[in-house]
Amino acid sequence: MSETMTSNLSSKVLVLDDSDEHALAIKEFCDENNLIALKVRKNRLMSVLQSNIDLGAILYSDNYGGSTRENAEIAIKIHTFRPELPIIIRREKLATLDDMPEIVQSVFCAAYVISDMGALRKVIDEYIFSLVYPNALVRGISEITETVLASQFKMLSISWSTPYIVRDRVIFGEVFSLIPLESNWCRGYMMLQTEEEPILEALGLFSADDASTNFRSVNSLLGEITNLIWGSFKNRYIGDASATSGNLIQVPLVVNHRHKYISFGTENPQLCFLYTLVDETTGRTVKLYQRFIFNLHWSPDDFKEIQHDTEELVESGELELF
Amino acid sequence: MAKILVVDDSSTVRDEVAGFLKKNSLDVATAVDGKDGLSKIKADPGIKLVLCDINMPNMDGLTMAEKVRGELGNSAVHIIMLTTESSPNMKERGKAAGIKGWIVKPFKGDAVLGTIQKLAS
Numbered sequence: 001m002s003e004t005m006t007s008n009l010s011s012k013v014l015v016l017d018d019s020d021e022h023a024l025a026i027k028e029f030c031d032e033n034n035l036i037a038l039k040v041r042k043n044r045l046m047s048v049l050q051s052n053i054d055l056g057a058i059l060y061s062d063n064y065g066g067s068t069r070e071n072a073e074i075a076i077k078i079h080t081f082r083p084e085l086p087i088i089i090r091r092e093k094l095a096t097l098d099d100m101p102e103i104v105q106s107v108f109c110a111a112y113v114i115s116d117m118g119a120l121r122k123v124i125d126e127y128i129f130s131l132v133y134p135n136a137l138v139r140g141i142s143e144i145t146e147t148v149l150a151s152q153f154k155m156l157s158i159s160w161s162t163p164y165i166v167r168d169r170v171i172f173g174e175v176f177s178l179i180p181l182e183s184n185w186c187r188g189y190m191m192l193q194t195e196e197e198p199i200l201e202a203l204g205l206f207s208a209d210d211a212s213t214n215f216r217s218v219n220s221l222l223g224e225i226t227n228l229i230w231g232s233f234k235n236r237y238i239g240d241a242s243a244t245s246g247n248l249i250q251v252p253l254v255v256n257h258r259h260k261y262i263s264f265g266t267e268n269p270q271l272c273f274l275y276t277l278v279d280e281t282t283g284r285t286v287k288l289y290q291r292f293i294f295n296l297h298w299s300p301d302d303f304k305e306i307q308h309d310t311e312e313l314v315e316s317g318e319l320e321l322f
Numbered sequence: 323m324a325k326i327l328v329v330d331d332s333s334t335v336r337d338e339v340a341g342f343l344k345k346n347s348l349d350v351a352t353a354v355d356g357k358d359g360l361s362k363i364k365a366d367p368g369i370k371l372v373l374c375d376i377n378m379p380n381m382d383g384l385t386m387a388e389k390v391r392g393e394l395g396n397s398a399v400h401i402i403m404l405t406t407e408s409s410p411n412m413k414e415r416g417k418a419a420g421i422k423g424w425i426v427k428p429f430k431g432d433a434v435l436g437t438i439q440k441l442a443s
Binding site: 148151152216217220221223224227228230231232234235239316317318319320321322 | 402
């Protein structure tokens with residue numbers, strides 16, 4: 001991996017493994033490989049899967065859940081409920097799926113044993129960190145977005161956590177925006193997801209009586225935030241270059257409102273940023289998830305930052321008279 | 323004081339810019355896209371300054387500016403682009419269409435108020 005490519009992105013993995021003996025080894029593996037290990041009580045497993053929207057994978061084990069049958073039933077249930085999440089199973093003896101019934105085999109993407117964590121690293125690279133992202137891009141997106149959010153929410157303080165990789169397709173909140181990103185090095189979408197009520201509160205518009213009309217203010221604001229980020233992204237990374245030559249392929253996007261699920265027609269992991277805006281006087285927060293889905297084209301080696309002539313630069317918001 | 327037309331498909335931007343200008347005692351009208359802006363400029367000779375976004379549905383801001391100069395033959399109205407775009411090619415196209423100036427969003431009213439007042443007077 002090039003040094004200019006990101007090596008410090010993280011991803012959240014749900015660890016479903018009852019082994020006390022191997023818990024430390026798994027934790028150390030996660031720490032060394034930028035994985036944030038999450039544990040969950042068995043009785044809350046499905047509700048956590050339902051609510052957690054930013055997982056990268058599940059580390060399963062063949063001792064989880066009790067009997068072999070129960071173990072298989074839980075795995076099938078998880079896979080049925082969240083098929084987009086790769087499930088990697090730890091086996092006691094051999095890193096194979098071959099001895100499992102076919103229906104159970106199909107649930108898992110790979111197997112590993114605790115004595116060969118190098119193999120698990122390869123699986124993680126294949127299923128989670130399969131796309132590399134230039135450091136300059138990841139850093140630049142955060143800078144651009146923070147500046148835009150500061151311009152739109154002048155009274156709120158903004159923080160953002162380490163960018164991470166997700167394979168989830170579940171939508172956060174009630175409102176999201178999408179805008180295409182087209183260049184010779186990328187083709188895909190930027191998606192912003194947020195909740196309506198915290199934004200209405202931040203705007204001072206929250207009122208149960210007016211909820212049916214005030215939601216449009218949230219739509220408009222999210223649209224403008226999206227537009228401002230897109231504009232800065234374009235100015236910094238795309239410039240005047242035409243997107244791509246030749247036939248531009250497209251694939252349908254599918255949104256399932258009932259399940260709050262969006263598909264971009266690809267299994268590619270997504271680059272995700274979480275921004276938290278805090279009203280210091282009330283403690284209220286607004287969460288904004290920003291995802292980049294390069295589902296149509298991704299060529300990070302061709303990525304470049306547009307060099308502007310510094311003499312020509314005019315500060316944003318300033319008037320440049322012709 | 324002459325009238326200023328704010329053309330933007332985002333109600334957030336229209337409200338912010340128009341609100342700021344009104345607060346500073348300027349006479350303001352709004353339009354939701356280039357097509358709407360063109361018809362309002364055509365119908366109201368009192369409009370002397372237009373603050374206009376570029377990326378809008380139905381008709382973009384640069385096309386609107388070209389039509390103001392071309393189809394309407396109106397060279398009196400000053401047009402300033404208020405946009406996220408800042409590429410040299412876009413600006414060249416704007417200059418060719420007789421654009422008076424360019425502001426890269428976000429809008430910072432205090433930084434441009436003096437010039438706006440001057441152009442609208």
